[in-house]
Amino acid sequence: MFAASDLRKGLKIQIDGAPYIITKFEFSKPGKGQSLYRCKMRNMITGNQFSQTYRSNEKFEKPDLSERKMQYLYNQGDEYHFMDTENYEQTFITTEQLGDNIKFLQDNMELNVLFFDDKPIDVTLPIFVNLLVTIAEPWAKGDTSGNDTKPVTVESGYELQVPPFVVEGDKIQIDTRTGEYVTRVKE
Amino acid sequence: MLDAKGVQSRAAFFQAIRSFFIDRCFLEVDTPIRQPLVIPEQNISHIPSAAQFLQSSPELYMKRLLAGCGRDIFQICRCFRHGECGRLHLEEFVMLEWYRVDADYFDLMSDCEDLLIFLQGAFSGEGLPVSLQQPWERLTVAEAFTRYSSVSVSDALQEDIFDELLVEKVEPHLGIECPTFLYDYPLALASLARQKTTEEGVAERFELYISGVELGNGFSELTDKKTQRQRFVEEYSRMEGECSGQKRLPEKFLAALDSLDRAAGIAMGLDRLLMLFWGENELKNVVTFSCEELDL
Numbered sequence: 001m002f003a004a005s006d007l008r009k010g011l012k013i014q015i016d017g018a019p020y021i022i023t024k025f026e027f028s029k030p031g032k033g034q035s036l037y038r039c040k041m042r043n044m045i046t047g048n049q050f051s052q053t054y055r056s057n058e059k060f061e062k063p064d065l066s067e068r069k070m071q072y073l074y075n076q077g078d079e080y081h082f083m084d085t086e087n088y089e090q091t092f093i094t095t096e097q098l099g100d101n102i103k104f105l106q107d108n109m110e111l112n113v114l115f116f117d118d119k120p121i122d123v124t125l126p127i128f129v130n131l132l133v134t135i136a137e138p139w140a141k142g143d144t145s146g147n148d149t150k151p152v153t154v155e156s157g158y159e160l161q162v163p164p165f166v167v168e169g170d171k172i173q174i175d176t177r178t179g180e181y182v183t184r185v186k187e
Numbered sequence: 188m189l190d191a192k193g194v195q196s197r198a199a200f201f202q203a204i205r206s207f208f209i210d211r212c213f214l215e216v217d218t219p220i221r222q223p224l225v226i227p228e229q230n231i232s233h234i235p236s237a238a239q240f241l242q243s244s245p246e247l248y249m250k251r252l253l254a255g256c257g258r259d260i261f262q263i264c265r266c267f268r269h270g271e272c273g274r275l276h277l278e279e280f281v282m283l284e285w286y287r288v289d290a291d292y293f294d295l296m297s298d299c300e301d302l303l304i305f306l307q308g309a310f311s312g313e314g315l316p317v318s319l320q321q322p323w324e325r326l327t328v329a330e331a332f333t334r335y336s337s338v339s340v341s342d343a344l345q346e347d348i349f350d351e352l353l354v355e356k357v358e359p360h361l362g363i364e365c366p367t368f369l370y371d372y373p374l375a376l377a378s379l380a381r382q383k384t385t386e387e388g389v390a391e392r393f394e395l396y397i398s399g400v401e402l403g404n405g406f407s408e409l410t411d412k413k414t415q416r417q418r419f420v421e422e423y424s425r426m427e428g429e430c431s432g433q434k435r436l437p438e439k440f441l442a443a444l445d446s447l448d449r450a451a452g453i454a455m456g457l458d459r460l461l462m463l464f465w466g467e468n469e470l471k472n473v474v475t476f477s478c479e480e481l482d483l
Binding site: 005026027028029030031032033034035036038053056 | 228229230270271272273274275276349350351353354355358372376377378394401404
């Protein structure tokens with residue numbers, strides 16, 4: 001159990017049977033008043049956000065969360081299948097649960113899958129992923145638009161801005177936290 | 188840790204405050220930081236020190252001195268409140284308290300105006316998020332709740348949501364264009380303040396706000412011994428935590444009230460004031476050593 005005084009940004013608590021992560025936190029205490037713990041939280045399964053103010057006597061259950069190292073295998077419609085790299089157990093996660101992470105998935109990629117009460121709810125990608133450029137317009141010589149980047153599409157279907165020298169067939173490194181181009185990779 | 192310029196500016200700020208009060212014939216006093224008894228007030232958790240407690244405020248000693256000296260006094264000291272940590276809270280902080288004889292809470296509001304305008308003159312005050320040009324806003328708690336929370340004060344108290352509404356709905360609107368005095372608090376929230384003679388259930392208490400940040404809490408002192416004793420007993424019954432076993436009343440303080448007639452006093456958080464003058468929005472950026480930098 002957590003006490004109200006344990007609440008802070010980043011803490012995961014369970015409310016009405018669902019896991020929540022605190023995304024914003026502020027301690028307040030009006031003059032002569034009581035301690036108030038103001039939280040903004042995100043439901044880790046549905047993504048729904050809500051704000052709530054707690055008093056110091058409140059208690060919170062700790063959600064049963066665990067992380068397992070898994071490998072991405074393939075997708076079938078909305079189901080993205082993963083395999084536990086230790087015991088070869090397979091499970092799937094839906095498109096909705098994956099959200100923006102889908103942009104950076106690559107066959108056989110190893111990543112961490114987050115389980116709540118033994119059900120997968122989210123993945124944690126490596127910070128950097130290397131993806132193959134599948135579509136890149138050649139840099140128009142004499143382009144005077146002043147742009148120093150151009151759009152390309154990578155194997156996952158994700159489109160991003162890269163420097164003009166990147167061509168189809170290149171592998172590029174992308175920062176999964178920002179979705180931005182980092183460097184061209186030689187393999 | 189503050190850099191050399193920061194340490195110097197912080198010192199100059201405190202020195203200017205001292206000179207403000209000394210120039211106005213206030214006597215600078217000092218009182219024990221460790222106290223054998225805590226002020227009977229719910230909602231404050233004290234930090235034990237051997238068999239005593241670190242002060243949450245020098246209030247009771249200050250009022251005994253006020254009664255004993257019969258003249259205006261002030262003090263800049265350290266106060267401690269267990270479990271209060273955040274952007275605007277420190278477990279150890281610097282408090283300025285001043286007390287005046289033959290004065291009431293409106294006199295203290297004028298003092299606040301004079302002090303802040305004096306400080307703005309002494310330093311540039313360009314970090315301040317509001318203009319100090321007078322008049323400042325004066326808003327009763329009742330008006331503020333009606334205007335900003337759509338729940339009346341009496342309903343808020345009855346439903347036990349006063350603090351939540353104050354923090355979430357009211358405070359964000361206070362001290363935005365100019366500083367705001369929020370005044371005339373419900374009596375139940377002013378254990379040591381005098382009741383307004385013209386309005387039942389209302390105490391002559393106010394808070395000063397700038398940018399939604401509460402800076403100081405002042406009131407006309409309750410100097411009636413019998414009423415104060417009764418209020419303390421009520422506060423005891425609502426107290427929780429490590430001091431809830433304390434049943435002994437601060438008798439010497441109560442006795443001193445006999446020598447006090449009209450008086451008023453205020454406590455102001457100087458770290459918060461400095462934070463606003465420096466244009467910062469977290470206390471940790473203005474204290475010499477922040478909580479994360481305590482290790483030696």
